[in-house]
Amino acid sequence: MKLKITTWNVNSVRFRIDLVAKFIKAARPDVLCLQETKCPDDKFPLKRFKRLGYEHAAMNGQKGYHGVVVLSRFPFESTSKRGFCGLTDSRHISVVLGEQAGLKDPIVVHNLYVPAGGDIPNPDVNPKFKHKLSFLDEMRDCEEVHVNGNARSILLGDLNVAPREHDVWSHKQLLDIVSHTPIETEKLNAAQKAGGWVDAMRELVPEPTKLYTWWSYRSPDWKAADKGRRLDHMWLAPALMDRVSDIKISKEARGWAQPSDHVPVTATFEV
Template identity: 45%
Template sequence: MTALTIATWNVNSLRQRLEGVGRLVEERAPDVLCLQETKVTDELFPADELKALGFEHQVIRGQKSYNGVAVLSRKPIKQVRERRPWWGKDDCRHIGVELEGGLELHCFYAPSGGPTPDPEANEKFAHKLGFYDEMAKWAAKEQDQARPTILMGDLNIAPLENDVWNHKKLLRSVGHTPGESERFATLLKKGRLTDVGRSFVPPEEPLYTWWGYRFAASFEKNYGWRLDHVLANEAALPAIKSFEVFKETRSWEKPSDHVPVIIKVA
């Protein structure tokens, strides 16, 4: 497998975060960037600005004001494997590519689920659960375990007790409910995937990638959630040599509420 540094980042509006992307590139030099919540249509995507940062190869899928994903690479992308809709909605939440060297890489932005964890009263939460059910079936049936495969992105679930700043308080909050954590575990089991973050950082230790905007001191007080993930199949896992949550970006000017997660493969 080709040696690569790969970063995933929910930028929460790419055009507003271009300066931050440039700083990320300067400080961590990723070969591949998986972005979520780009919030820009394909025709307005800042392709030239990103090419100037070294990302000549771009696979994008966007819409106005919401969602949107992109895979950007310094090295050629061998092929685009998937740009499929999920749960009957073509809302730009997934791109799958094969990189030179044989690594299959999937960039996901899972639904957030809205404010209420009740699928009958909240269609957005029903969408989220349905999306995960479909992901698990897809991971079980359509993935070739012999091909090194990594799924990464904002999966919008903090599945473990120490993936949130206050487990007991947040058990009824969307993103940390038992039903969502069970679906995350089902995705891992059916896809024969490993939670890479927790293979590097033990589950008993806090690990966060998101600090919300609503409470201004959330980052200062470390009121975090782990919503951004890297999942690897059995063929890819041995190649992953390091894992980093680039927490410092949350203190940059005009930050995203998410921070990049960076892996090195070799």
């Protein structure tokens, strides 16, 4: 059985619902994990997604900001969500896929949206950056988002850090730019290690190959400049690594009309 799972920071699900539908019809993922939906749960366009084949939704949304959702062609065995840093920001949702999805052994999927952190990489003068660092520390310490002996776990989403030298267009020029500073990289790597996760995208496509999932709106010609960053991630429990056959970055979506600045990342599993 093949299982396709997509992560995408859509940057407003209602504004970009037609683009999401375009992607779904082409890629046909079984599970679609969105971040930055910017939509309270009671305003989420569920009817449209049901027409597209996604009968099941686990939502954690809020008005105008943040928001995460898991949409699925299959029922969930269970769902859960948690806050971070003592706040009610909608930044985490998890689901368990099991027998109702045709799986003999269940798969846990965590969908996360890490704070962006603002523009100034100094926690003493920028509370947004301080929040981001605290969030990454909590990811490191939170057993709820660790593998925890579950051989079939996935953590994915917009983690808002490009941790490796070749995850950005210029390592030297971005060392003091939020998303690639040494302290962010250190904390994301610590969270990955403490959680028992494998960076699946880099296992399949090792450095020095460049990998990007985000291109700034500030660039007048993003494609020609190609100054991207890998902010969206797919982390797997080690035992799932031999089950992932492909991970695709849908770069073409950045060139659609009124796009998100992030593009979909889709993993295909042989489960």
